[in-house]
Amino acid sequence: MALKSETYTIRSSDDVVRVRQIARAWASEIKLSLVDQTKLVTATSELARNTLEHGGGGAMTAEMVENGIRRGIKLTFTDQGPGIANLELALQDGYTTGNGMGLGLSGSKRLVNEFDIKSEPGLGTTVTIVRWK
Amino acid sequence: MSVFQQIVRTHETAILNGWMKEISIATRRSDLMNDAEMRQQSSEFLHLFTEATQVSSEVRSDAFAAAREFLKGVAKSRMEQGFTASEISMFVLSLKQPVFNVLRDEFKGDASKLVTEIWTSGDLLDKLAMMTVDAAIELREQTIARQQEEMMELSTPVVKLWDGVLALPLIGTLDSGRTQVVMESLLSAIVETNSQVAIIDITGVPTVDTLVAQHLIKTITAARLMGAECYLSGIRPAIAQTIVHLGIDLVDVQTKAKLSDAFKIALTRLGKAVVSIKNHPAARAEEQ
Numbered sequence: 001m002a003l004k005s006e007t008y009t010i011r012s013s014d015d016v017v018r019v020r021q022i023a024r025a026w027a028s029e030i031k032l033s034l035v036d037q038t039k040l041v042t043a044t045s046e047l048a049r050n051t052l053e054h055g056g057g058g059a060m061t062a063e064m065v066e067n068g069i070r071r072g073i074k075l076t077f078t079d080q081g082p083g084i085a086n087l088e089l090a091l092q093d094g095y096t097t098g099n100g101m102g103l104g105l106s107g108s109k110r111l112v113n114e115f116d117i118k119s120e121p122g123l124g125t126t127v128t129i130v131r132w133k
Numbered sequence: 134m135s136v137f138q139q140i141v142r143t144h145e146t147a148i149l150n151g152w153m154k155e156i157s158i159a160t161r162r163s164d165l166m167n168d169a170e171m172r173q174q175s176s177e178f179l180h181l182f183t184e185a186t187q188v189s190s191e192v193r194s195d196a197f198a199a200a201r202e203f204l205k206g207v208a209k210s211r212m213e214q215g216f217t218a219s220e221i222s223m224f225v226l227s228l229k230q231p232v233f234n235v236l237r238d239e240f241k242g243d244a245s246k247l248v249t250e251i252w253t254s255g256d257l258l259d260k261l262a263m264m265t266v267d268a269a270i271e272l273r274e275q276t277i278a279r280q281q282e283e284m285m286e287l288s289t290p291v292v293k294l295w296d297g298v299l300a301l302p303l304i305g306t307l308d309s310g311r312t313q314v315v316m317e318s319l320l321s322a323i324v325e326t327n328s329q330v331a332i333i334d335i336t337g338v339p340t341v342d343t344l345v346a347q348h349l350i351k352t353i354t355a356a357r358l359m360g361a362e363c364y365l366s367g368i369r370p371a372i373a374q375t376i377v378h379l380g381i382d383l384v385d386v387q388t389k390a391k392l393s394d395a396f397k398i399a400l401t402r403l404g405k406a407v408v409s410i411k412n413h414p415a416a417r418a419e420e421q
């Protein structure tokens with residue numbers, strides 16, 4: 001069950017910076033360590049930029065979740081963009097359709113505890129990440 | 134053409150007095166503006182408004198050009214004085230009550246006529262009020278854009294640490310626009326100062342993601358093409374771990390935790406060293 005939940009739109013690169021700050025604020029609220037905070041913020045940055053650049057904009061839903069005594073931050077990035085045809089390929093290190101490093105998606109996966117991606121070509125992509133304390 | 138225009142013209146003074154009273158209740162900010170100034174501004178606008186309504190009832194038409202300009206000026210001066218956007222719009226909106234009062238007295242027995250006239254004049258004043266708010270917001274946006282530009286320039290100072298050693302202490306978020314400025318200022322400083330070593334310090338960069346890393350690598354590669362060696366310093370433990378997990382390869386880049394460490398290897402590269410002058414032959418010679 002989510003302790004609190006909030007949705008933010010991602011429409012410009014300023015929004016990427018904004019959701020990053022939100023991720024940092026929420027992470028420090030549940031007292032994640034500085035390293036874990038940085039990891040979550042960096043993953044947020046990657047995924048929010050994907051939402052903006054590949055998904056043509058979308059939204060991020062932030063949730064504070066609880067599992068027993070453990071607390072965590074769950075972030076869901078959704079867009080209604082073109083979607084990803086080959087998820088396996090997209091998750092490979094160094095694979096990029098843009099001109100980036102091709103590490104955003106695979107790197108983010110390594111930065112968080114839980115990572116889930118659903119994509120439907122033509123309908124959009126949803127990425128969910130969780131970082132537990 | 135409606136009739137309210139004529140009525141407004143005939144009752145200009147009455148409306149002005151009513152308006153002044155209305156303003157004093159609704160938006161009076163005696164701390165920001167005195168009565169005489171207020172009255173003068175109000176009477177000038179009322180005059181322009183009356184003149185314009187005689188010709189047209191479309192606020193975007195040429196007839197309203199003077200009134201629009203005037204409101205822009207009002208918005209500007211009030212923004213500078215510290216009024217809020219709603220207070221600025223109230224300047225125009227508070228004119229409604231006195232105008233409606235006059236219309237009411239005029240069309241006492243004719244309700245449908247009264248509604249028509251109130252609608253026409255109210256609509257006109259609403260549009261003018263919105264225009265004033267738009268003007269105020271536009272001014273704010275201009276200020277924000279100017280500050281953003283200033284910030285971008287301020288945040289990319291290239292400093293000279295030693296003959297041939299430059300440092301670029303980066304602070305804040307690195308987006309594509311800023312990186313472009315950073316890169317240009319660093320590369321041109323390398324040429325101007327004829328430097329062999331440049332140190333990019335990222336202590337003040339809160340998040341290093343793949344985009345930032347890519348920008349840094351590009352800058353470092355470009356500097357190398359110009360014959361200058363580039364070191365990266367200020368990598369905090371949390372950032373270092375994140376970079377490793379992300380899988381960013383910085384093996385080709387000479388990195389150091391602290392700016393002072395990077396400075397030390399820069400000096401070594403130039404064949405220089407910082408030594409204590411105590412017990413140094415040169416210092417001893419001076420003492421004697």
